[in-house]
Amino acid sequence: MPSLSDQIASRRTFAIISHPDAGKTTLTEKLLLYTGSIQTAGSVKGKASARHAVSDWMDIEKERGISVTSSVLQFTYEGKCVNILDTPGHQDFSEDTYRTLMAADAAVMVIDGAKGVEAQTKKLFKVCTLRHIPIFTFVNKLDHDTRDPFDLTEEIETVLGIGTYPMNWPIGSGRNFRGVFDRNSRHVIAFEGDGHANATKKVNEIEAELGDPALDELIGEENHRTLMDDIELLDGADNEFDLEAVRTGRLTPVFFGSALTNFGVEPFLKDFLRLAPEPLAYTDVLTGEKVEPSRPEFSGFVFKIQANMDRHHRDRIAFVRICSGKFERGMSAYHVQGDRTIKLATGTSMMADDRAIVDEAYAGDIVGLFDPGIFSIGDTVCAGKPRVQFPQIPTFAPEHFARITQVDTLKRKQFIKGVEELAQEGAIQIFRELGMGMESVIVGVVGVLQLDVLERRLKSEYGVEVSRHPLPYHEIRWIQNDPEELDMASLNLSRDTGRVEDMRGGRLLLFTNEFNVNWAEERNPELRLSEFGNVT
Numbered sequence: 152m153p154s155l156s157d158q159i160a161s162r163r164t165f166a167i168i169s170h171p172d173a174g175k176t177t178l179t180e181k182l183l184l185y186t187g188s189i190q191t192a193g194s195v196k197g198k199a200s201a202r203h204a205v206s207d208w209m210d211i212e213k214e215r216g217i218s219v220t221s222s223v224l225q226f227t228y229e230g231k232c233v234n235i236l237d238t239p240g241h242q243d244f245s246e247d248t249y250r251t252l253m254a255a256d257a258a259v260m261v262i263d264g265a266k267g268v269e270a271q272t273k274k275l276f277k278v279c280t281l282r283h284i285p286i287f288t289f290v291n292k293l294d295h296d297t298r299d300p301f302d303l304t305e306e307i308e309t310v311l312g313i314g315t316y317p318m319n320w321p322i323g324s325g326r327n328f329r330g331v332f333d334r335n336s337r338h339v340i341a342f343e344g345d346g347h348a349n350a351t352k353k354v355n356e357i358e359a360e361l362g363d364p365a366l367d368e369l370i371g372e373e374n375h376r377t378l379m380d381d382i383e384l385l386d387g388a389d390n391e392f393d394l395e396a397v398r399t400g401r402l403t404p405v406f407f408g409s410a411l412t413n414f415g416v417e418p419f420l421k422d423f424l425r426l427a428p429e430p431l432a433y434t435d436v437l438t439g440e441k442v443e444p445s446r447p448e449f450s451g452f453v454f455k456i457q458a459n460m461d462r463h464h465r466d467r468i469a470f471v472r473i474c475s476g477k478f479e480r481g482m483s484a485y486h487v488q489g490d491r492t493i494k495l496a497t498g499t500s501m502m503a504d505d506r507a508i509v510d511e512a513y514a515g516d517i518v519g520l521f522d523p524g525i526f527s528i529g530d531t532v533c534a535g536k537p538r539v540q541f542p543q544i545p546t547f548a549p550e551h552f553a554r555i556t557q558v559d560t561l562k563r564k565q566f567i568k569g570v571e572e573l574a575q576e577g578a579i580q581i582f583r584e585l586g587m588g589m590e591s592v593i594v595g596v597v598g599v600l601q602l603d604v605l606e607r608r609l610k611s612e613y614g615v616e617v618s619r620h621p622l623p624y625h626e627i628r629w630i631q632n633d634p635e636e637l638d639m640a641s642l643n644l645s646r647d648t649g650r651v652e653d654m655r656g657g658r659l660l661l662f663t664n665e666f667n668v669n670w671a672e673e674r675n676p677e678l679r680l681s682e683f684g685n686v687t
């Protein structure tokens with residue numbers, strides 16, 4: 152039996168971030184293919200069919216054929232136990248996408264080689280930088296015409312503000328894509344035969360040395376010459392590979408490849424698993440000390456709550472990132488925020504399309520706990536003494552706002568209960584307008600789909616009909632100043648700026664555009680604003 156510390160040391164837990172359509176799903180699927188977790192591609196993708204089967208517990212999912220909540224894929228490969236945290240990215244982009252990054256020890260950033268750094272990637276990247284986790288870049292779709300690789304790495308550096316270190320270098324792109332040069336082994340890895348054509352099986356690769364005349368034939372004389380020039384330039388640039396800089400999120404190793412044609416996926420996986428960190432230590436806010444993952448007693452925090460897995464019950468699943476020790480099904484642990492000891496009744500883990508019961512899990516893993524409605528996002532559970540408590544999860548800036556008003560004023564209680572419970576679950580944020588009662592609230596969401604979900608659930612679960620008026624806000628900022636230090640009413644703001652409070656009493660401003668944010672900052676020099684709430 153492997154020891155506790157061996158079990159933990161073998162864990163690699165990461166999330167894949169990207170702008171929609173960059174290839175996150177395809178890359179995930181290919182990682183499963185290479186690790187033997189699936190036999191042929193096509194089992195994960197197919198949003199309308201396969202994924203749908205995983206969680207058809209909500210009407211809205213069925214109608215739209217997408218998964219509203221994220222899940223975890225676990226597999227073993229070369230002695231490592233790998234957890235991929237799924238970060239919903241299309242219409243199902245939500246605050247859960249951001250929160251999942253709080254439970255990851257590393258992120259893989261997939262970039263479309265033709266498009267470069269896109270809007271959603273930027274947002275997700277910013278969230279990763281809150282925790283300084285290592286970020287690995289996979290520049291995808293090299294089988295299509297892509298931008299110049301030097302341009303792409305420069306864009307990553309300037310737009311995201313992170314150093315880059317190309318681990319490999321592409322040879323041509325589009326129809327002319329021949330393979331990559333691996334900078335570590337100094338070998339060319341080229342396609343063999345019809346590697347390009349077969350997207351469902353592993354690709355055959357052959358290796359050759361740079362400068363070898365045989366390479367002229369393999370990748371073409373011109374490609375060979377360009378490659379030699381490029382590599383000379385790269386080697387001449389004075390940024391060394393610095394593992395410490397990678398581990399602290401200051402340098403991103405960059406890999407070029409094509410998830411669709413499988414090219415570069417396996418070398419990426421091997422390097423990634425070699426360089427990605429073991430489970431990271433989280434801070435105990437009670438002592439300010441790090442809780443080492445190898446601490447024998449179990450501890451973890453809730454980063455996501457998924458409602459109504461079974462449509463006939465209100466039960467929820469609270470997803471917990473294990474921060475230390477070992478989880479055993481049925482064990483007792485102290486729920487810090489609830490101030491009581493509870494039995495951790497059910498553990499579930501997701502493997503592509505079946506939800507298996509988990510009997511044991513280790514630091515770095517994610518378990519889904521049965522939640523009769525006691526957990527909130529950010530709650531800590533821990534066994535043994537001394538007790539620990541992990542930091543709150545930041546509140547992320549919603550981008551869509553609406554005023555939600557109850558239609559039947561007699562259902563006031565249900566309305567308040569509904570919005571508060573759904574906010575506690577973390578699907579929406581609710582704000583109170585200053586001087587207004589609770590007949591209506593302002594709701595903010597990260598992904599617009601959440602507003603549909605809210606309306607639907609208020610009706611089906613709480614019997615409350617609401618009307619919804621979209622509001623023109625796009626930017627939200629938490630006020631950092633103490634209330635005694637700064638009175639919100641006295642701020643000099645543009646007429647269309649909203650002044651609201653969140654449920655924790657935090658004070659916020661809602662702006663219609665970036666210009667008004669700057670306006671507010673310029674006219675109120677004492678005002679300190681943050682894009683995240685609750686950052687400790």
Ligand code: G4P
Binds near residue numbers: 169240409
């Ligand atoms: P996402 O999860 O990041 O949103 O992207 P996804 O993997 O769904 O890929 C988006 C589209 O890009 C898909 O095409 C997919 O086949 C394609 N794609 C992914 N990787 C590569 C690649 O390396 N090269 C090329 N040429 N295309 C790639 P689609 O037409 O939208 O979907 P489908 O009909 O193929 O399912």
